Amino acid sequence: MTILEIMEILDAELLCGQEIIDKEILYACGSDLMSDVLAFVKDHTVLLTGLTNPQVVRTAEMMDISAIVFVRGKRPADEVIQMAAERKMAVLLTKYTMFTACGLLYQGGLRGDVI
Amino acid sequence: METQDDATMSQSYFIEPGNFILAGEAAEQIKKILKQLGIDAALIRKVAIASYEAEMNLVIHSVGGRLILNVNPQEITIIAQDDGPGIKDIELAMKEGYSTAPDAARELGFGAGMGLPNIKRYSDRFAIQSAEGEGTRVEMTFYLS
DSSP, X not given: OBXXXXXXXXXXXXXXXXXXXXXXXXXXXXXXXXXXXXXXXOSSEEEEESOOSHHHHHXXXXXXXXXXXXXXXXXXXXXXXXXXXXXXXXXEEOSSOHHHHHHHHHHTTOBOOOO | OEXXXXXXXXXXXXXXXXXXXXXXXXXXXXXXXXXXTTOOHHHHHHHHHHHHHHHHHHHHHOSSEEEEEEEOXXXXXXXXXXXXXXOXXXXXXXXXTXXXXXXXXXXXXXXXXXXXXXXXXXXXEEEEEXXXXXXXXXXXXXXXX
């Protein structure tokens, strides 16, 4: 599934990262606990979260995660979007809740990791 | 960057306590250096995650400390060293889910008691020394071959 398809499924707004919307995503990780995200290592992963602080972008950077979805319409501050743009990440904003957003992506074919 | 000879390099970063905006900056720099050195991407990710968790620990718990990167042809070593306050019960601190972090850390998605366990999980060799009222030293080593 591409980032563009994720955008369509989640009826999401693209806040930055237009240049990588054709990138292929294979796995998803939905969490507000960054330490749990850091325990999950997979390539081509999208991170869904309800947190909007700079540490979300830092966590994504450490994990080589190139796409972040902010759920339930929580718009991050401009500085956070800027941080993600500088790191060439795509940032999406959806009005769906975490549960619904994850459900829609799972239905669309994305899978999580087996711990 | 301080290069002692062709084969060994060392870099040290001061970590400011309580600065949640800058937190992660040092780990990101370490990741960049390892990338420049041409280290394998999967290994870089392991080092970056462990460094980041160690840096967050310094920001959340310490009175200030240092994150040190050492690279030689055999291994990468990250040392997180601080001047206190020290860990009362190391065995408990190593347990997944145990945390003494304040709300400020939890609001950022940290303080879930996964820091030290994650560091141990990703490193090939792990050592921790600490005593209450003294500093803490965490050393994590990653083999290059």
